[in-house]
Amino acid sequence: MNQHFNLENIREDFPILDQEINGSPLTYFDNAASTQKPKAVINAIKNYYEHDHANVHRGVHSLSVRATELYEESRKKIAQFINANSPNEIIFTRGTTESINILASGLSDLVKQGDEILISTMEHHSNIVPWQELCIRTGAVLKIIPINNLGELQLDSLEKLLSKKTKIISVTHISNTLGTINPIKKIIELAHLHDAYVVIDGAQAIAHTQVDVQNLDCDFYTFSGHKLYGPTGIGVLYGKEDLLNKLPPCQFGGEMILKVTFESTSYNTLPYKFEAGTPNIAGSIGLSVAIDYLNSLPLNLCHQHEMEIHDYALDQLKSFSNIRLIGASQRKSPIISFVAKDIHPHDVGTILNQKGVAVRTGHHCTMPLMEFFNISGTIRASFSFYNSKNEVKRLVDALEIAFKMLS
Amino acid sequence: MDKKLNKLYQSTILEHGHDPKNFGRLDKYDQFAEGFNPLCGDKINIFCKYNFNLKLEITFESVSCVICTASASLMTTELEGNSKDKAIALIDEVLDGLHCSTLDQKTLPKQITILDGVKEFPSRIQCAALPWATTRKAITEYETRPE
Numbered sequence: 107m108n109q110h111f112n113l114e115n116i117r118e119d120f121p122i123l124d125q126e127i128n129g130s131p132l133t134y135f136d137n138a139a140s141t142q143k144p145k146a147v148i149n150a151i152k153n154y155y156e157h158d159h160a161n162v163h164r165g166v167h168s169l170s171v172r173a174t175e176l177y178e179e180s181r182k183k184i185a186q187f188i189n190a191n192s193p194n195e196i197i198f199t200r201g202t203t204e205s206i207n208i209l210a211s212g213l214s215d216l217v218k219q220g221d222e223i224l225i226s227t228m229e230h231h232s233n234i235v236p237w238q239e240l241c242i243r244t245g246a247v248l249k250i251i252p253i254n255n256l257g258e259l260q261l262d263s264l265e266k267l268l269s270k271k272t273k274i275i276s277v278t279h280i281s282n283t284l285g286t287i288n289p290i291k292k293i294i295e296l297a298h299l300h301d302a303y304v305v306i307d308g309a310q311a312i313a314h315t316q317v318d319v320q321n322l323d324c325d326f327y328t329f330s331g332h333k334l335y336g337p338t339g340i341g342v343l344y345g346k347e348d349l350l351n352k353l354p355p356c357q358f359g360g361e362m363i364l365k366v367t368f369e370s371t372s373y374n375t376l377p378y379k380f381e382a383g384t385p386n387i388a389g390s391i392g393l394s395v396a397i398d399y400l401n402s403l404p405l406n407l408c409h410q411h412e413m414e415i416h417d418y419a420l421d422q423l424k425s426f427s428n429i430r431l432i433g434a435s436q437r438k439s440p441i442i443s444f445v446a447k448d449i450h451p452h453d454v455g456t457i458l459n460q461k462g463v464a465v466r467t468g469h470h471c472t473m474p475l476m477e478f479f480n481i482s483g484t485i486r487a488s489f490s491f492y493n494s495k496n497e498v499k500r501l502v503d504a505l506e507i508a509f510k511m512l513s
Numbered sequence: 514m515d516k517k518l519n520k521l522y523q524s525t526i527l528e529h530g531h532d533p534k535n536f537g538r539l540d541k542y543d544q545f546a547e548g549f550n551p552l553c554g555d556k557i558n559i560f561c562k563y564n565f566n567l568k569l570e571i572t573f574e575s576v577s578c579v580i581c582t583a584s585a586s587l588m589t590t591e592l593e594g595n596s597k598d599k600a601i602a603l604i605d606e607v608l609d610g611l612h613c614s615t616l617d618q619k620t621l622p623k624q625i626t627i628l629d630g631v632k633e634f635p636s637r638i639q640c641a642a643l644p645w646a647t648t649r650k651a652i653t654e655y656e657t658r659p660e
Contacts, residue, residue, distance in 0.1 A: 128515070450577065450578035450579060451553075451578075452553045452555070452578040452580075452637070452640065453522075453578045453579045453580070456518075456521070456634055456636075456637060457518060457522075460515050460517070460518050467553065468552060468553040468554055469553070469554040473554065476554065482553075482554045482555065482556070482576045482577075483553060483554045511518070511522055512522065512527070512579060
């Protein structure tokens with residue numbers, strides 16, 4: 107493995123970065139929303155459609171066999187990447203949102219009236235609404251693990267919330283708005299003492315930490331391919347095999363069945379039980395190649411570089427007297443959210459874009475978190491290993507222009 | 514400085530955005546609507562009152578960007594004193610101009626047509642349109658009045 111981190115070489119792997127936006131070089135700081143794709147991923151998808159495409163499974167012809175092999179190899183690659191016990195524990199989905207929805211639907215049967223589901227203040231809407239719906243269906247109660255002003259989960263409150271009634275805890279590994287890294291191993295330990303299942307929203311974490319589901323002992327882990335330098339429309343639901351076997355499927359049709367008569371149907375085994383219909387074959391291959399690409403890099407150094415960019419940006423932003431940082435946990439990933447006094451994030455975002463700087467502004471699908479901080483939205487800069495300090499300077503210059511223009 | 518940006522954030526917009534007219538709640542109002550932009554979280558409340566169904570009094574409260582606030586401020590100054598029919602006609606022309614065509618300088622008040630600057634920034638059209646769409650709701654959906 108190449109142990110040197112070479113930013114210039116890495117940037118060359120991402121063709122999209124080499125362009126101008128509104129006459130300025132693109133500065134892409136919206137990586138928490140979606141990462142860009144290396145050439146290897148783009149080429150793999152093209153190559154698949156040019157040479158290997160057919161529908162997977164059950165086909166006797168060569169192309170179908172080839173596509174099936176590629177699809178199942180992708181599943182194995184992902185299982186290895188997060189250290190799952192078996193490829194059967196990897197269900198392909200459209201993304202984190204669908205993964206959580208499958209769980210909130212399937213786990214309904216294990217929840218009865220008066221049981222409790224725990225989520226936290228910092229959850230993305232996709233880790234709130236499916237559980238709200240489960241509560242409406244079952245009569246269970248949604249309880250919220252509070253956070254402190256730094257944007258950290260209050261573990262002591264979690265311990266108080268846990269009881270015999272707790273059936274499921276679903277929390278994010280890394281907050282998409284604050285960048286806070288949650289102590290999920292500890293949370294999982296606590297939950298298991300109370301026989302509660304734990305669902306982890308790994309949408310942000312998968313690109314910034316090395317995830318080992320067996321070491322974490324988590325019951326379910328979910329993530330999206332497109333936040334891991336892979337294509338959109340492909341994601342993963344990891345679950346312990348015995349738990350996935352217990353869950354009923356929530357979508358029905360081809361692929362997920364063993365035998366169908368008009369009287370009754372028996373379901374397929376894992377992982378196919380949860381994969382009704384023709385899957386996103388090209389997406390799975392793209393994600394697999396993204397993992398190959400990441401494995402070819404010195405990943406630890408990449409993560410270190412991202413945090414250097416984060417720390418540098420934080421220092422720079424602190425020099426603005428009108429900026430208030432939102433989220434100041436000691437354990438953070440390369441995401442910075444901030445607000446500017448008397449200036450709306452949306453106006454800043456528009457002006458930054460005119461200077462080629464892509465940030466995300468708004469509530470980041472975390473409205474309850476916005477309410478906690480008593481703000482309507484933030485400006486969020488989120489970094490990847492392909493970002494540079496020079497780009498942070500461009501952000502700072504653009505912010506100066508924006509503040510001057512808007513005040 | 515960027516031409517498009519200067520057109521969008523021109524002085525009238527900034528003045529109305531920072532120091533909006535008719536900001537606040539009417540003491541007594543008989544029509545109300547709440548507008549929300551789920552994309553950015555902007556919120557606006559519109560308060561309307563008709564004096565014998567002839568002359569509109571209108572105010573707003575909002576947590577919103579400069580464009581939305583300025584649009585609401587400019588809108589209230591244009592709509593106040595109008596009859597219901599005239600107000601709806603003006604609102605519809607502005608909404609059509611923002612979403613489908615342009616804000617016509619020949620038929621619309623000049624200070625309203627400066628909102629056309631958002632056209633260069635498609636993601637911001639909704640910011641300018643929100644106050645107008647919310648006011649239409651307030652005027653036409655009488656039953657949305659709160660307790």
